[in-house]
Amino acid sequence: MFSLNEQKAIELGESGEKAVREQNEYDALQYIEYLRELGKELFNGDFETDLKRVAISLRNIGNRAVQKQMETVASNAVEVIGTLADPSIEKNFSNALWSFSKAAQEIGKGASQAAMLESAGKAVKVLDMIGTGAVEKRMEVVTLWTTMSLEEIAYLAGQKQLEDLSNAAKDAREGIIKASEEAGFVPREQIEKYPQLISQTVSQFSDMQNLQPAGYGGNRPNEEFTEEEFFEEEAEEEGEGKEE
Numbered sequence: 001m002f003s004l005n006e007q008k009a010i011e012l013g014e015s016g017e018k019a020v021r022e023q024n025e026y027d028a029l030q031y032i033e034y035l036r037e038l039g040k041e042l043f044n045g046d047f048e049t050d051l052k053r054v055a056i057s058l059r060n061i062g063n064r065a066v067q068k069q070m071e072t073v074a075s076n077a078v079e080v081i082g083t084l085a086d087p088s089i090e091k092n093f094s095n096a097l098w099s100f101s102k103a104a105q106e107i108g109k110g111a112s113q114a115a116m117l118e119s120a121g122k123a124v125k126v127l128d129m130i131g132t133g134a135v136e137k138r139m140e141v142v143t144l145w146t147t148m149s150l151e152e153i154a155y156l157a158g159q160k161q162l163e164d165l166s167n168a169a170k171d172a173r174e175g176i177i178k179a180s181e182e183a184g185f186v187p188r189e190q191i192e193k194y195p196q197l198i199s200q201t202v203s204q205f206s207d208m209q210n211l212q213p214a215g216y217g218g219n220r221p222n223e224e225f226t227e228e229e230f231f232e233e234e235a236e237e238e239g240e241g242k243e244e
Contacts, residue, residue, distance in 0.1 A: 005050035009038060013057025020064040020073060028073045032061060032080055039084040043091065051088070051096040055081065059103035066110035066119065074119040078107050082126035089133035098142050101130045105149035109214060112156040112165060120165055124153060128172035135179045135186075143186050144194045147173050148213060151195065155215035 016031030039054045062077030085100040108123025110116075131146030133139075154169035180186045199216035 003047075003050055005038070005042060005047055006053040009035065009050065009053040009057050012038065013060050016057065016061040017064045020061060020068055020070060023068065023070070025070060025073055028061065028065065028070070029076055032058065032073070032076050035061075036080045036083060039080075043084075043087050046091070048091075048093045048096045051084070051093065052099040054084065055096065055099035055103045058084075059106055062103065062107035062119070063110055066107060066114050066116060069114065069116070071116050071118055074107060074111060074116060075122055078104060078119055078122040078126055081107075082122070082129060085126060085130050086133075089130070089137060092137055092139075094134075094137070094139045094142060097130060097134065097139065098145060101127060101142055101146050101149060104130070105145070105152070108149070108153045109156055112153050112160065112162065115160055115162060117162065117165060120153065120157065120162075121168065124150065124165070124169045124172055127153075128175065131172070131176035132179060135176060135183055138183075138185055140186055143176065143180060144191060147176050147191050148195045148198070150176070152214035 012031050012034050016028050016035070019025075019027035019031060035054050035058055039051060042048075042051050042054065058077050058081050062074050062081075065071075065073035065077060081100050081103050085097060085104075088097040088100060104123045104126040108120050108127065111120035111123060127146045127149050131143060131150070134142035134146060150169045150173035154166045154173065157163075157166035157169060177188050177191055180191070181188060195213040195216055199213055202212050
């Protein structure tokens with residue numbers, strides 16, 4: 001049973017997706033703005049679970065915009081994801097932050113493949129910000145996920161010969177890794193191994209092939225997330241064990 005806030009986020013997301021399908025840029029941007037306003041309200045009430053639903057709705061609108069080559073809408077969705085992710089770091093909302101990182105990841109991957117440089121570039125910057133914050137707050141899952149996401153974008157951009165984008169993603173990833181090592185947090189070896197572990201895990205479940213990391217042998221590396229609870233248990237454990 002969804003809360004009223006979650007239901008509102010779902011409805012705004014569905015309306016935004018519909019606007020994108022109808023090529024109605026103005027309405028799509030309005031629904032993104034409504035989601036930003038809802039997210040700000042949820043921060044004031046410390047509703048972390050409901051914030052995750054806002055992240056999913058923004059991700060879905062952004063993904064749909066990439067499919068329709070609507071750069072402004074996709075770019076705005078990523079921008080709002082970053083706007084809401086920033087205070088999530090400050091509040092130690094690790095689960096919500098993980099959802100925001102997944103949202104930026106998926107839009108960024110799609111934008112890279114579609115050569116939508118503005119959206120993809122913003123996704124790299126948002127993931128860099130999230131990953132750096134995750135290191136500072138010692139959020140292991142988020143740190144691992146953002147470095148993997150940046151590696152995927154670098155790979156996909158390289159496949160499209162978008163060298164500047166690929167290099168930006170590589171540089172951001174390396175910066176997070178170095179920050180983590182300097183802080184005595186997640187070691188490089190563990191970060192390097194993480195995508196391989198996910199690849200090995202999802203290869204055993206045909207219904208989760210959409211989660212296959214790009215560049216690790218998956219046939220469907222860019223389909224949007226449909227298994228929202230995947231690795232949820234790990235993230236919840238991280239949230240329970242985070243430092244105050």
